[in-house]
Every structure is written in C-alpha cells, then in structure tokens.
Amino acid sequence: MPLSRMSTVSSLVALLGFTGSALAAQTAELQATEQLYNQHCSVCHGTQRIGGAGPALLPESLGRLKKPEASKAISEGRPASQMAAYKDILSPAEIDSMVDFLYTPIDNPPAWTDSDTSASHRLLVDTSTLADTPQHNADPLNLFVVVEAGTHHVTILDGDTFESVARFQSHFALHGGPKFSPDGRYVYFASRDGWVSKYDLHNLTMIAETRVGLNTRNLAVSNNGRWVLAGNYLPGTLVLLNADDLSLVKSMDTIGSDGTASRVSAVYTAPPRDSFVVALKDTNEAWELSYAGTPDFVPRRIIAQDALDDFSFTPDYRYLLATSRKAKGGQVIDLDSGKSITDIPLPGMPHLGSGIYWKRGGDWVFATPNISQGLISVLDLKTWQLIKEIPTEGPGFFMRSHANSKYAWTDVFFGPNQEVVHLIDKQTLEIAHTLRPMPGKNAAHVEFTNDGSHLILSVWDTEGALIVYDAKTLKEVKRIPMNKPSGKYNVGNKIEFAEGTSH
Numbered sequence: 001m002p003l004s005r006m007s008t009v010s011s012l013v014a015l016l017g018f019t020g021s022a023l024a025a026q027t028a029e030l031q032a033t034e035q036l037y038n039q040h041c042s043v044c045h046g047t048q049r050i051g052g053a054g055p056a057l058l059p060e061s062l063g064r065l066k067k068p069e070a071s072k073a074i075s076e077g078r079p080a081s082q083m084a085a086y087k088d089i090l091s092p093a094e095i096d097s098m099v100d101f102l103y104t105p106i107d108n109p110p111a112w113t114d115s116d117t118s119a120s121h122r123l124l125v126d127t128s129t130l131a132d133t134p135q136h137n138a139d140p141l142n143l144f145v146v147v148e149a150g151t152h153h154v155t156i157l158d159g160d161t162f163e164s165v166a167r168f169q170s171h172f173a174l175h176g177g178p179k180f181s182p183d184g185r186y187v188y189f190a191s192r193d194g195w196v197s198k199y200d201l202h203n204l205t206m207i208a209e210t211r212v213g214l215n216t217r218n219l220a221v222s223n224n225g226r227w228v229l230a231g232n233y234l235p236g237t238l239v240l241l242n243a244d245d246l247s248l249v250k251s252m253d254t255i256g257s258d259g260t261a262s263r264v265s266a267v268y269t270a271p272p273r274d275s276f277v278v279a280l281k282d283t284n285e286a287w288e289l290s291y292a293g294t295p296d297f298v299p300r301r302i303i304a305q306d307a308l309d310d311f312s313f314t315p316d317y318r319y320l321l322a323t324s325r326k327a328k329g330g331q332v333i334d335l336d337s338g339k340s341i342t343d344i345p346l347p348g349m350p351h352l353g354s355g356i357y358w359k360r361g362g363d364w365v366f367a368t369p370n371i372s373q374g375l376i377s378v379l380d381l382k383t384w385q386l387i388k389e390i391p392t393e394g395p396g397f398f399m400r401s402h403a404n405s406k407y408a409w410t411d412v413f414f415g416p417n418q419e420v421v422h423l424i425d426k427q428t429l430e431i432a433h434t435l436r437p438m439p440g441k442n443a444a445h446v447e448f449t450n451d452g453s454h455l456i457l458s459v460w461d462t463e464g465a466l467i468v469y470d471a472k473t474l475k476e477v478k479r480i481p482m483n484k485p486s487g488k489y490n491v492g493n494k495i496e497f498a499e500g501t502s503h
C-alpha cells in the first residue's frame, strides 16, 4: 500500500482508538474504503483527495459541510454537477465509512507549489474578442452577484427588475465576498478549495481561473485593478496574481518574524492606502503590502497583541479594528504608526469582518454582530468606547445598511430563533422591527440596491429564497425560490466601498 494511504488508515484507526482484533477488523474495513475511494472517487477528486474535476475532499475543505450532508451528497449525488448518486453502488455502511474516511486528516498534508498553481491556470476565452460595453440591458452598477451555496452556482441579478441576467456553476464552496475590478466590469471569486476565478459582467462569461492552494480563505483586488491577492490556510501562503488573466506573479510563505508558519485569516484592500492588509491566524502580526507604483510586495510587518482572526477598518482606513477568537475583546491598530493603540471591549466572538459603520449625529459609529452571543456591539469610532450592547434573539453573522436607510439589518444565524432578522434604528440604537421572512427557516445576509431603495435578503435553506423588500415600507416586493442563497453583492455598492456594505 502506498505510504500516503497507509498513513490515512493509521490516523483514522488511532483516532477511533481501536485495539487487538477489533483494530485488525477496522483496519481491513478502512483499507476497503480506501480501495472504494480509489475505484470511484479519485478520478474526479484526486488520489490524494486534493480535488480535480471535483472539489478537494479534505477535512480542511469540508469543514462547513456536516457529515449527514456529505453522506447525502454521496448517496444521492449533487444536482447540476458531475457528482453522481452512489446509493445503488455503495451500501449504507460503505457510505458511512467513506464519510469517516473523508473527514480524516492526511498525516502529511499534500503540498501545493508555484508549479501547481501555474499548471492549473486556464484562460477560458480570447479576451480580444470581447465587447467593452455591457451586452445586456441591466444597469451594470446595479447588478447583484448572488452566491447560491446549495447548488454551487452564481446568479447575476438585475437590481432594477430583480430578473436573472445569467447563471453559472461556480467552484465548490465559494467563501468570502466576491471582489470587483474598480470599474465594476469584472468579479473575482475564491472557493474554499483554492480556486480563484474571474468573470466578465459585461459579456457574462468566465475569463480565467487558477488554483492558488488547497484551502483558501478569501481574496482582495487592488484598487488600481492590477493585482489579486489570495490568502490560504493550506498551505499557509499569500498568492499574488495578475488581475488581467489570473497568471501567477508570486507566492509568499506567511511566516512570522519569530519563525512561526501561519495560516492567513483574511486579506483586504485598503484603497486610500494603496495597499493590501493581511491578518495572520497563528502569529501576532498583521501585514501591509503596498501596491503603489512599482511594488515589490515585501510585507510591512505590524506587531499585534494577538493572532488575528478577523478585522474591519475605520472609514478612512487609518485604523484597523481587530479581534482574535482567543482574546478577550478586540484591539485597535493604527496603520500609520503600526502600533496597537487601545483595547476595545467586545465580548464573545465578534465577527468584525461583517461589521459596518455609519454616522450617528455627527459621529462615526461601528457595529458588529457576534457569533457566540446574542448581541450587537456599537462603538464610538473617535473614543473607541462601547456605546451600547443591543440584545438580539441569538448570535448573528452578518450586518448591512445603506447611507439612504435608517436601519442596520442584522440576522440571528444560530440557535432556535434563526428565522429572525432585526432592523436596528441607526440613531436610537433600538431594535425598530423584527421580521420573520419565512418562519422556521434561517434568514441571513442582506444587500441593498445601489440607490438604497430596495434590499435583498437570503433565506438560507435548501427550499429557500431571495426576498426583495422595499427598504422604506418594508413590504415584500418579490420572492425568488433558491437553494441556500448565501451572500449577495451589489456592484455599485462594492466598488464605491459604500457605507453599510462589507469591504
């Protein structure tokens, strides 16, 4: 048996804690499972489970997929994909063993090198044949890019008529917000299993794709439209691509000054600073990489008080509000001086990447949902003081608003009340409305049209929907059935880095 297969079997046996003859029986069963994997799965998912035509099947990439869902995908296949149903080929016990096998870490994680990245690069069209103007009738700055998590598809929606303009299959498990070229023509996606893709919203066609790693967090696009930077968990790298065709420029191992190899928590672009800002998950550093002029992309290392999971910026991008899931609270880092300037009182697990800011009276405030506690923390961005903790009906994930809306919308994502969305009055900081768009189903993530007159909410369920609301009357305008729609992104709001939207 090849070493890599041996090691997978031994890890699983060790994990399950078998002894003596039980161990021999289990080892035989696991070897049989590996054989089944090689026979049926490896052709699409790779001999080392790192993906191929199908997604990677490593615990790192399957983390958000619950085991019963994986079992269902194996037995029934996945609609609108190449994944066939195996319930007539594998027994229920074999499917159970297969699921255990897929969720077992590989002892020696496979490598992903620059040669792998370059070899994966595909230019899908001759770009010289493409029109420079929109080849559809929708307002290009009021299009929505909608991620359909349940079917791994993307819908491009006209933000005036709320009709579909295009729909296409994405790579497995897109995560993080898609990012746009400064003119809004191109949208860039990152999938959890490492694929970065570029889509042309004028011509409604995919332009290029490159696999930058085995497990990717998210990507950012420079404000001059020249560079795409992707951050990975596996391997711990930053990968810089040419934004034109997604060819590899260079990759960087994310190693702290103390020598600690780190995963990347997230990468963002900071437009007024002409730089990318990167949070590292396993070492106490944030990195800033300037893309002004002729950049060398050598990171400026900013020492943080803790390893950072998540952060957001002040409206002028001078300060970074950061948190670590391990830390009690958060910290403010001055990007000019490179110093942590104060702690911020944030309980639980604030999800700062989903935080938003707005003007309350004459002053900027910042509000963040919390993944572990039912509350929204509101901070004064001048004094860094906590203004209010607004109790909600459960822990939430996302928040959104628009300069023309008097409400900040936030969801209850976890717990028994996940059907709820709260509308917080941005001036009184009281909950003004609580909606239950589809009782019993998880309501989450909203995005406004470019003018703020309407917004679209996701009902995150296999039999879910996009629900369009009039932002003032809160009346439902339209309901579009959809399988687990997750994030939605309005092109105009995103390229303007508009108040109330994500970065």
Ligand code: DHE
Pocket: 063, 064, 149, 174, 175, 176, 177, 178, 218, 219, 265, 266, 267, 309, 310, 353, 397, 398, 445, 486, 487, 488, 502, 503
């Ligand atoms: Fe996300 C954005 C981190 C789990 C859906 N998520 C982000 C961003 C970060 C992040 C740092 C901002 C990046 C960006 O937009 O470019 N997410 C994390 C986690 O650490 C966490 C808790 C665990 C993990 O496994 O990664 C996590 N996220 C999830 C989910 O389980 C969600 C709900 C479903 C999924 O797709 O995996 C999820 N995350 C999202 C979405 C965004 C996002 C839809 C973009 C929001 C936006 O409006 O911009």
